[in-house]
Amino acid sequence: MARVRCQGLDLELAPGETVLEGLQRGGLRVPSSCRVGACQTCVMQARSGSPGAAAQLGLRATQKEEGxxxxxxxxxxxxxxxxxxTAPTVAARIVEVHPLGMALVRVRLRTEETLSYRPGQFVHLERSDGLIRAYSLANLPGExxxxxVRVHPQGxxxxxxxxxxPGENVRLRGPSGECFYRPDRPEAPMLLVGTGTGLAPLWAILRDALSQGHRGPITLVHGARDVAGLYYVTELQALSRTYTQLRYVRCVLEGEAEEGLEVGDMTTVVPRLAGKLTGTRVYLCGDPERVVALKKRCFLAGASMKDIYADPFVLATPPVSI
Ligand SMILES: Cc1cc2nc3c(=O)[nH]c(=O)nc-3n(C[C@H](O)[C@H](O)[C@H](O)COP(=O)(O)OP(=O)(O)OC[C@H]3O[C@@H](n4cnc5c(N)ncnc54)[C@H](O)[C@@H]3O)c2cc1C
Ligand code: FES
Structure with missing residues (x-):
């Protein structure tokens, strides 16, 4: 079996064991969260030896080249x-924590150094004790x-x-992810679908697209269990009045349907609303199960796989580790 050397530790991996499991068995503290390859919290750099292609899925070409x-x-x-x-981080200060709804807060931060990112990508936020989690960026550059952040009772x-x-210092790593606006096809239809805080990257992508003069039709569907789980409703309704190519639809599991408010599961409502998706750029964020199901349905409705960008918000797999 392969041997792994890291920070003075030298151990042989057990059959089927991952590097993360091996290093943690050896007593090293390695940040991790989802453990399924979605959040990139456990990123490490190989000095020698090949980690294998499966361990580099979703990383940028330059990151892969650097090991x-x-x-x-x-x-x-x-x-x-x-x-x-761990990858390099930049220092940041929390400047605002504002409630957006039930168990939902908006956190604003400022970095000391410039952080280059595309609106909608995600960063890793690291607390001073090493706890680290992925969060999507909802802002435009300059803001x-x-x-x-969805607040979980055990989170x-x-x-x-x-x-x-406000005033608390944290560190940010990143950015990561492919969920951002591409200005190369300004006439192309766009479909943005998110559940809960899955709206965060879509809010950024939508405003980025509009500010860059996107002319194609844009449909944004925001889903939640009930209307109390929706937020930025007034802001999105105002945007859809200003930009006539924007259709904003809310979707809830429970409640009464009305103009602009659909009742039902996103996985059935969205394909019905969207129709044929040939040539459409699709962004899917939030609840992992729905992201996976919708990805399949969007592909079957004609969207090309290379035009589907998805960020499933996969949660930490117990045991939760820092
Ligand atoms: C690419 C990516 C982007 C993300 N972007 C966002 C974002 O923009 N906004 C956002 O709110 N989150 C986002 N997440 C999720 C985020 O990274 C954390 O996993 C989440 O905030 C919970 O972290 P925690 O430390 O509070 O909970 P943990 O301490 O990690 O959770 C403890 C346990 O509680 C359970 N749990 C925690 N949260 C929930 C929940 N919401 N529902 C059900 N069970 C739960 C899980 O079983 C978990 O193992 C993203 C995740 C990924 C992978
Ligand atoms: S990608 Fe490894 S812990 Fe999430």
Whole structure:
């Protein structure tokens, strides 16, 4: 079996064991969250040896060339020496925590150094004790960084973010992800679908598209269990009045249907609303199950796989680790 060397630790991986599991068994603290290759929290850099293609899925070409890989997906076939345990971070200060609804807060941050990103990408927010989680950027360049955070009763980071005082220092790593506006086809239809805080990247992508003069029709569907779970409704309704090519639809599981408000599961409502998706750019964010189901349905409705961008908000897999 392959041996892994990292920070003075030298161990042989057990059959089927990932680098993340091996290093944690050896007593090293390696940040991780989803453990399924979605959040990129466990990114590490190989100094020698190949981590394998499966461990580099979703990383940028430059990151792959530099040997970065996802430890939770890495079952190397050859010995691996690990240099950096985490990617570089920038210092940031929380400047505002504002309630957006039930168990939902907006967090605004400012960085000390410039963070280059595309609106809609996600960053990793790291607390001073090393706890780290992925959050999508809802702002446009030039604005404070904006996160929309669903507060979970047992959530380590989200509960802390909901109560933290402005002035608190954190670190940000990233950006990551492919969910951002591409200005090369300004006439192309766009379909943006998100559940809960899955609206965060879509809010950024939508405003980015409009500010860059996108002319094609845009449909944004925001889903939640009930209307209390929806937010930025007034802002989105105002945008759809200003930009006639924008259709904004709310979708809830429970409640009475009305103009602009659909009742039903997103996985059936969205294909019905969207119709044929040939030539459409599709963005799917939020609840992982719905993202996966909708990706399939959008493909079957004619969207090309290369035009479907998805960020499933996969949660930490217990045991939750920092
Ligand atoms: C690419 C990406 C982008 C993301 N962007 C966002 C974003 O913009 N906004 C956002 O709010 N989140 C986002 N997330 C999710 C985020 O990274 C955290 O997983 C989430 O905030 C919960 O972290 P926590 O530390 O509060 O909970 P943890 O301490 O990690 O959770 C403890 C346990 O509680 C359970 N749990 C936690 N939260 C929930 C929940 N909401 N529903 C059901 N069970 C739960 C899980 O079983 C989990 O194992 C994103 C995730 C990914 C992968
Ligand atoms: S990608 Fe490895 S922990 Fe999420």
């Amino acid at each position: 970065w890989f996802l430890a939770c997906q890495c079952r190397p076939e050859e010995d691996l020496e690990i240099g950096e345990r 404070d960084l904006e996160l929309h 380590h980071m989200s509960r802390w973010l909901a109560m933290v005082s």
